[in-house]
Amino acid sequence: MRKATIAVLTAATLVVGGAYYGLADALDLAPGPLSAAEPSYAVQPFPTPSPVEAPGPQVAGLAADAPTPSAAVLSGYAGTLAGDSLIPGATTGVSIIDVATGTELVDQQASTPLTPASSNKVLTAWASLSALGGNHRMETSAVLSGGTVTLVGGGDVLLAADAGDPSAVVGHAGLGDLARAAAAELTAQGVTSVGVTLDDTLFTGPTWNSGWESGNEAWVAQIQPIMVDVTAHSNTGAYPADPAMEAAQTFSQALSAAGITVTGEVTRAAAPAGATRLASVQSAPLADVLSVSLKASDNTMTEVEGRVLAAATGREASFTGAAQAVREQLQTDGFDVTGLTLIDSCGLARGDKVPARLLAQIMARAAGADGGTVGRDLLAALPVGALDGTLGDRYVGTSAAGTVRAKTGSLEQTVSLTGTIVTADGRLLAYSVIIDGFPEGGMWSARTAMDNDLIVPLSGCGCQG
Template sequence: MRKAQIAALTAATLLVAGGYYGLADALDLVPGPVTAAAEDITPQPFPQVASPQATVSQPSPLPEDVPVPQAAALDLLVRALEEDEALEEASVSASVIDVVTGEEILDHRAGTALTPASSNKLLTAWAALSLLGPEHALETSTVLDGETLTLVGGGDVLLAADEGDPTATAGRAGLGDLARQTAEALRSQGVTGVSLRLDDTLFSGPTWNEAWEAGNEAWVSGVQPIMVDVSAYHGQGGYPSDPALHAAQTFADHLREAGVSVQGSITRAAAADSAATVASVSSAPLADVLSLSLRTSDNSMTEVQGHLVAAAAGESADFEGAARAVLAQLGQDGFDTAGVTLLDSSGLAKGNKVPARLLAQVVGRAAGDQGGEVGRSLLAALPVGALDGTLDDRFLDTAAAGTVRAKTGSLDQTVSLSGVVTTADGRLLAFAVVVDGFAEGGLTAARAALDEHLMVPLAGCGCQG
């Protein structure tokens, strides 16, 4: 019942906010792949085919005639946050932007670069969507050169171990399917046995980031361009020590089952230029993949996305290249990246330094008229307060339930939140708040302070003074 009420509240908010297309999709207000509604098993009439001339409606413009919160009122909220005893010795950076006008109406040390934690993922997501496109899919293929079959990793780390599911995001493409398609093609050429090679050269450099502290092995895998569904390990740890080789071994097992013998052990090398494509399978579109990685704050998936941005940009496909490529794409898209330090793509590295203003500007652009498909895809991927993802247990029974859509960030001494909120008056705001440097072990109290003093009042207020 609680989630149904939240869903209804969210729907009402979206009708006011207009451009909030992604969440309207989740509530079945507009066409789209996501739903939060209960399954309807009532028999339905046979569908009618739409005319080819039918047009798809566009998101309504954001309302401009509702009150804009006053800076002084917002400043009082953030100062109350700073004064909470849980944040003693912490630094707070906050920015609030009116989405309609693009004006920054709260600048509380907004240009100060602090450790962003997983809000960092917003930068990677924007760069990936902008450079690669929301519909970009990743191909995992096999190629043959003589009697050497090479499994080529193309960046899909959500591969099903056996059969793929064309309706799923994780497991859209399956290694078992690829093996069976490959075996059929090989048999048609009279090939019944091969030596197997793994080509994971799409990425370079170390698979582990030296900027990550010990203990993070439970929260991120080694970064490689082919894996069996890495999202299945999220929050549980136990990642394979060599995910790419694990995927190749899984493929080899299915190839044998399909009647093609694999001679010797699996070797690693780039596919020969003369090799001919045998078979391939494709991932879900990038927008769907981001919807999974951002909602769950999956570090492994985001690091892979950063490496893919680097490869597409012509940078070295490693951690340093990913940072350069993400910042370059943000700069090309008109964002000011001065003062930003990126050591990874996911936000695990404490050495990352990002101003709240940049995070708010990214979300503000996404939510505004200039956001386009990139912006709508980014917003649609963010968790909704009290409803799903990493916000499913926050803002319960408050004004922020269903009205806050944001990326969370959590490290042992950092908490952040970056997204959009619709005020009680109906004004759509983009915001980013980073709280960095509170006492060790104080994460839960710091997060509660952020919600209590800033986010819930912001959602519930008119903030007119």
């Protein structure tokens, strides 16, 4: 599935040149890149976007000798955005990098640490792919000690309640399958009655980030290492109070249905060191999982990915440990993390601070000759303008349709966009733009300014240097 997705999206890039919470996160198409806004703010009227001509036939695809756009012209776009009256009081950071040469063409406060919103997910995705590889899978297992079966969570939060679907990403592994396999092994051992416990100790520390504002409970679950398909709750505005225990109870019921008598209630306990493995199931590959989380901007999945990274690299699998793991992997990969402050993995925390340049450099590395499978997996997981994910209904009918690939980001007073774009001349550029600190209620205006002043002109640029 991942290979097919990569092939389709890569081909598309080459061919074309590279209600809920504010109507379900405004243009970002919830689930949840936004933090919860207070209902009392004064909503600004939605500005009328400037009409833009649809892309013409001049976009013929990437070419090694495609002309580099004028840095002066591109900087002019960024300057226009920074001074736009639609974003009064905001700080705008823009970095645009020519992928072929690595040259930064635009530095509009690119080194200034700003709140990145969900562009923060790019950092987690790169670090996870780089450290673990796109083929990494999360394992859920059942073990036996004495008369107790323990369900051990390993970071899969897309589990099917019953049978898994090996052709799918969501629901790839099933708790019902795990229970039936465990029941068969128990029967073979002559065991007919057991108690059931849940081991969710892979993750440590708080399950809720103190940097998240009240109200975000609608857009991110308690962070635990096992859940039944967390995406099923993404557009409902409500997550289970204890997703891990819900998964354990689902497993217990399936074990009972498979002919094993389950005594008592499901409780929490770490699996004993000498426990015997009964059965296990594995998630889809990490690259496919990231494609789901990045395209939908799923906060819970990204936080889990950060902790899985931390656990796999020997750090404490907590919010703090995940932030350290991401930062250290970026440093290992040669990125300059000056000014980087990470409170979480998904970008819900306003205290996250990231320079636009760092985000653009990650995109340039991913899209460049040395991006390797890490870069290809990351790019394939990003939404594409007017095609899918949180960009599915954005840039329709403009020159940016199909040529923009990006991670969106939106908080109450921050919008961002981080990805790659192909100019009308066929030049591949990496970029990140962050607009931070506009008045409450100004998100729609800020996003309109970003698109009209920078992104659409950039995609239609035939502005040779």
